[in-house]
Amino acid sequence: MGQVLPPGVARAAWSSALDALRGELGADAVLDADDALAAYLDPFAPGDARRFCASAAVLPANVGEIRTVLAWAHRTQVPLWSVSTGRNFAYGGAAPRVSGSVVLDLRRMNRVLDVDDTLGYALVEPGVTYFDLHEALRARGSALWVDPPAAGWGSVVGNTLERGFGTTPYGDHAAAQCGMEIILANGDIVRTGMGAMSRTTSWQVFKSGFGPSYDTLFMQSNFGIVTKMGLWLMPRPDGYRLGHFRFRHDDDLAAIVDTLRPLKLDDTIQSHVAIDHAVRWGAGIAPRRRWYDGPGPMPDTAIDAMVRALGIGRWNLRFGLYGPEDLVEARLRTIRRAFATLADAELDATDYAHATSEPEGGGDRSQVGIPNMSAFQMLNWRGGQGAHLDFSPVCPTTGHDARAQYTMVRSAAHAAGFDYYGGFTVAGRHMHHIFAAIFDKDDAAQARAAHDLVEALIRQTGDAGYGQYRAHLAFMDLAASQYDFNDHALMRLNDTIKRALDPQGVLSPGKQGILPARFRS
Ligand code: ADP
Numbered sequence: 126m127g128q129v130l131p132p133g134v135a136r137a138a139w140s141s142a143l144d145a146l147r148g149e150l151g152a153d154a155v156l157d158a159d160d161a162l163a164a165y166l167d168p169f170a171p172g173d174a175r176r177f178c179a180s181a182a183v184l185p186a187n188v189g190e191i192r193t194v195l196a197w198a199h200r201t202q203v204p205l206w207s208v209s210t211g212r213n214f215a216y217g218g219a220a221p222r223v224s225g226s227v228v229l230d231l232r233r234m235n236r237v238l239d240v241d242d243t244l245g246y247a248l249v250e251p252g253v254t255y256f257d258l259h260e261a262l263r264a265r266g267s268a269l270w271v272d273p274p275a276a277g278w279g280s281v282v283g284n285t286l287e288r289g290f291g292t293t294p295y296g297d298h299a300a301a302q303c304g305m306e307i308i309l310a311n312g313d314i315v316r317t318g319m320g321a322m323s324r325t326t327s328w329q330v331f332k333s334g335f336g337p338s339y340d341t342l343f344m345q346s347n348f349g350i351v352t353k354m355g356l357w358l359m360p361r362p363d364g365y366r367l368g369h370f371r372f373r374h375d376d377d378l379a380a381i382v383d384t385l386r387p388l389k390l391d392d393t394i395q396s397h398v399a400i401d402h403a404v405r406w407g408a409g410i411a412p413r414r415r416w417y418d419g420p421g422p423m424p425d426t427a428i429d430a431m432v433r434a435l436g437i438g439r440w441n442l443r444f445g446l447y448g449p450e451d452l453v454e455a456r457l458r459t460i461r462r463a464f465a466t467l468a469d470a471e472l473d474a475t476d477y478a479h480a481t482s483e484p485e486g487g488g489d490r491s492q493v494g495i496p497n498m499s500a501f502q503m504l505n506w507r508g509g510q511g512a513h514l515d516f517s518p519v520c521p522t523t524g525h526d527a528r529a530q531y532t533m534v535r536s537a538a539h540a541a542g543f544d545y546y547g548g549f550t551v552a553g554r555h556m557h558h559i560f561a562a563i564f565d566k567d568d569a570a571q572a573r574a575a576h577d578l579v580e581a582l583i584r585q586t587g588d589a590g591y592g593q594y595r596a597h598l599a600f601m602d603l604a605a606s607q608y609d610f611n612d613h614a615l616m617r618l619n620d621t622i623k624r625a626l627d628p629q630g631v632l633s634p635g636k637q638g639i640l641p642a643r644f645r646s
Pocket residue numbers: 207208209210211212213214218219231251278279280281282283284286287349350351352633636
């Protein structure tokens with residue numbers, strides 16, 4: 126039996142509760158041996174991985190078994206922590222916010238339930254990964270693309286519920302979601318939107334349905350367990366071009382963002398746009414010791430040498446243009462003209478018209494709907510057992526805000542001995558600014574420093590009016606506390622909904638700072 130007990134449950138009671146659960150679901154659906162539970166610890170823990178520790182994991186195979194687990198959780202008062210595939214790396218993995226929770230691991234529910242090639246959508250279960258969906262589409266000869274996030278092995282449902290993003294025109298995953306099935310804490314099964322009609326023909330084509338619409342209530346929340354989710358898929362275009370801009374100067378950032386914004390707002394650039402700092406680009410190619418092997422952050426001179434050797438920019442822009450060749454050409458001309466005002470900008474645009482060949486680099490593959498794992502190359506940047514902790518503030522798409530955030534993050538990172546490994550993904554009016562503190566997880570001092578740096582950054586940027594879009598388990602409370610308008614009215618509303626839907630607080634306590642009273646110390 127694992128070391129950690131659910132809160133308030135004695136060892137003997139726990140042992141018989143587990144026996145009861147095994148009796149109902151079968152022995153192989155309930156894991157509590159230490160070696161099995163290791164998979165549910167935070168793989169990139171910035172400090173002691175046992176700070177967030179499951180007491181067991183349960184792997185239901187269908188909706189009926191989830192309801193069985195829910196009834197058990199109410200009987201035993203044991204909290205559950207729902208994950209789809211649990212690969213939420215850099216934010217806590219599959220580990221629960223409240224130690225002793227049982228991880229409700231939905232990976233066995235992994236069917237692609239429906240694909241509609243005409244209307245461009247799919248309906249999937251939580252265990253379906255981006256790789257799985259991509260393969261399923263290929264296998265049926267579908268001309269639909271997925272929009273993969275940086276790491277293709279994660280769950281479509283999990284990533285969408287966390288409001289993850291990719292880099293095609295369908296890069297806003299929450300926006301591409303259409304229709305859900307949810308099990309509430311009381312066991313009731315609800316379908317949202319048009320799915321509320323039992324004889325629906327339109328579940329995945331119209332989001333709202335009739336009356337109030339609830340889908341976003343189940344994103345980044347602990348109000349229910351999502352068991353099916355619809356998503357819109359992009360029809361494969363006739364052709365596409367991938368543009369790469371290189372900028373020579375660190376100071377170009379503000380002008381890049383101000384030049385880009387109108388091109389995004391009027392849809393000249395259809396895809397999400399990545400603005401990668403040189404270190405983020407370089408880390409995809411080689412470990413840092415190739416350029417610099419000393420202590421502290423990589424000096425500017427070493428970054429410059431790397432930039433020259435790799436033929437990259439201090440900032441690097443990546444975007445995709447899709448569709449018929451004449452339209453793509455017209456878009457490209459407009460973009461070139463706009464950026465011509467920036468000194469020393471260089472543009473490459475690679476043509477993959479009619480897609481007879483596929484791009485090779487991971488970022489490029491993501492931009493044309495092919496999931497990959499090349500982002501993990503970053504783990505080799507610093508040496509040792511690479512891990513990273515992400516800091517993820519939302520940034521308005523203005524040069525002023527981009528420069529302010531970059532300056533703040535880079536100087537705090539440098540002071541703590543970290544490189545600025547980061548960049549912006551431009552959606553439209555907002556950008557996701559992602560900075561990763563890369564550390565060797567076997568080096569306790571580095572792990573601690575990463576933790577302290579991200580905590581300090583959340584506080585510092587929060588004071589400047591920038592909130593997080595997502596946060597590691599260790600910082601969920603802090604990030605939530607910054608959404609404090611009217612003396613934390615949003616959290617009062619969250620608590621009210623939580624009490625109404627889950628009065629015993631069995632679902633994912635602590636998720637996004639929503640913590641039922643019985644778990645507050
Ligand atoms: P991925 O493997 O794609 O990274 P996870 O399975 O780790 O995604 O899910 C990320 C987070 O989303 C989880 O920690 C959990 O809070 C939430 N979540 C995931 N799946 C569900 C679900 N089916 N129902 C409710 N919440 C979920």
